Amino acid sequence: MKLFMTAFALLLGAQAANAEDVPILIKNFDFGPMNVTVARGTTVVWKNLDGEPHTVASADGLFRSQALDQNDSYRFTFDKSGTFRYICSIHPNMRATITVK
Amino acid sequence: MTESFSRRETLKCLGLSAGTLFTLSGGILTAIDPAQAQTEVPLFLQISDTHIGFNKEANPDVAGTLRQALDKVNALPRPPALVLHTGDVTHLSKASEFDLANQLLSQMRGELHVVPGEHDVTDGPGTEFFARFGKPSGNRGYYSFDYQGVHFVALVNVMNFKPNGLGALGDDQLAWFKDDLAGRSASQPIVVFAHMPLWTIYQPWGWGTAEGEEIAEMLRRFGSVTVLNGHIHQIVQKVEGNIQFHTARSTAFPQPLAGNGPGPGPMVVPPAELPGMLGVTMVARAMPLALTDSTLA
Numbered sequence: 106m107k108l109f110m111t112a113f114a115l116l117l118g119a120q121a122a123n124a125e126d127v128p129i130l131i132k133n134f135d136f137g138p139m140n141v142t143v144a145r146g147t148t149v150v151w152k153n154l155d156g157e158p159h160t161v162a163s164a165d166g167l168f169r170s171q172a173l174d175q176n177d178s179y180r181f182t183f184d185k186s187g188t189f190r191y192i193c194s195i196h197p198n199m200r201a202t203i204t205v206k
Numbered sequence: 207m208t209e210s211f212s213r214r215e216t217l218k219c220l221g222l223s224a225g226t227l228f229t230l231s232g233g234i235l236t237a238i239d240p241a242q243a244q245t246e247v248p249l250f251l252q253i254s255d256t257h258i259g260f261n262k263e264a265n266p267d268v269a270g271t272l273r274q275a276l277d278k279v280n281a282l283p284r285p286p287a288l289v290l291h292t293g294d295v296t297h298l299s300k301a302s303e304f305d306l307a308n309q310l311l312s313q314m315r316g317e318l319h320v321v322p323g324e325h326d327v328t329d330g331p332g333t334e335f336f337a338r339f340g341k342p343s344g345n346r347g348y349y350s351f352d353y354q355g356v357h358f359v360a361l362v363n364v365m366n367f368k369p370n371g372l373g374a375l376g377d378d379q380l381a382w383f384k385d386d387l388a389g390r391s392a393s394q395p396i397v398v399f400a401h402m403p404l405w406t407i408y409q410p411w412g413w414g415t416a417e418g419e420e421i422a423e424m425l426r427r428f429g430s431v432t433v434l435n436g437h438i439h440q441i442v443q444k445v446e447g448n449i450q451f452h453t454a455r456s457t458a459f460p461q462p463l464a465g466n467g468p469g470p471g472p473m474v475v476p477p478a479e480l481p482g483m484l485g486v487t488m489v490a491r492a493m494p495l496a497l498t499d500s501t502l503a
Contacts, residue, residue: 133468133469134468156262157469171298172325175262192367196411198412200371
């Protein structure tokens with residue numbers, strides 16, 4: 106019963122986290138929105154809508170996606186506070202920032 | 207009194223369509239008779255941006271158009287014995303894409319040298335690329351070699367981006383390049399190849415290399431320098447003194463002219479127009495001797 110309750114709690118937790126995911130759309134060679142502020146523990150989900158692949162690569166190496174083809178997504182959960190600059194490593198003129206409070 | 211003579215390389219861009227051939231000699235661009243080109247022996251072939259793995263509307267069959275390009279090259283009376291691939295071998299750096307690309311490229315008779323494009327190294331340190339093409343450079347990616355008296359330098363400008371989006375060599379590679387050229391005779395022809403343009407073509411799209419000016423400065427003393435790049439999927443060229451810069455077409459899909467549209471993505475054109483926008487570059491040795499006389503003053 107205890108195990109069941111724990112599993113139930115975990116399930117609820119997972120659902121709650123999903124509900125709070127912050128989406129960022131990659132479209133027309135831009136991250137949108139470009140500057141996002143989230144609370145610690147938030148998962149950010151990037152989705153590439155362009156026909157050209159893009160990546161999500163932080164300047165300090167904290168997070169880095171594989172090449173995302175059209176409609177591919179990448180998730181990262183921010184556990185530390187700070188300001189994280191990132192680029193698309195295929196098109197490094199695409200720049201954006203996540204601020205974690 | 208100094209006397210220097212330069213042997214300029216002649217560039218011929220071979221389209222997949224009927225093909226217009228150009229020679230670029232002494233800074234003057236002239237179309238030449240394709241029949242004449244058939245009899246010349248090319249020094250080497252440049253192929254670029256094969257993007258194996260791409261399958262969208264701009265070209266659903268990039269393996270097919272690469273095959274067409276290779277068939278055209280292999281059908282020449284004397285195919286080149288040296289082939290330079292200036293990067294973006296694959297579209298998404300996947301092992302399966304590299305495997306197919308290798309299988310297709312191995313149908314060429316020439317010895318193959320490859321520099322990575324940014325599409326080839328999206329897996330962080332570029333594991334898949336270096337596992338296949340890292341050997342000549344000890345996995346650094348940049349290296350040099352001599353072939354028929356010409357000095358070839360392979361550079362990597364896609365793993366060290368600057369905040370303004372330009373490609374960059376980085377300090378270690380730039381120092382290595384300086385050393386590599388040091389002490390070399392100014393009369394030895396130099397060919398430098400890298401994926402992104404080594405000169406700034408369009409900064410807002412990152413079409414350039416941060417250390418471009420330093421690179422040009424290092425090359426200025428040589429009598430014949432050819433700088434070959436890919437990345438922008440169209441021909442753009444410039445001649446500055448004895449240095450000729452040239453970007454190659456892709457064999458996969460064209461890209462828009464600089465600044466035309468939201469970004470440098472695949473450009474969809476009517477199917478009938480596609481072969482005329484894809485191609486490879488053939489480089490032959492031309493021998494116009496450039497004599498420079500100077501007085502005792």
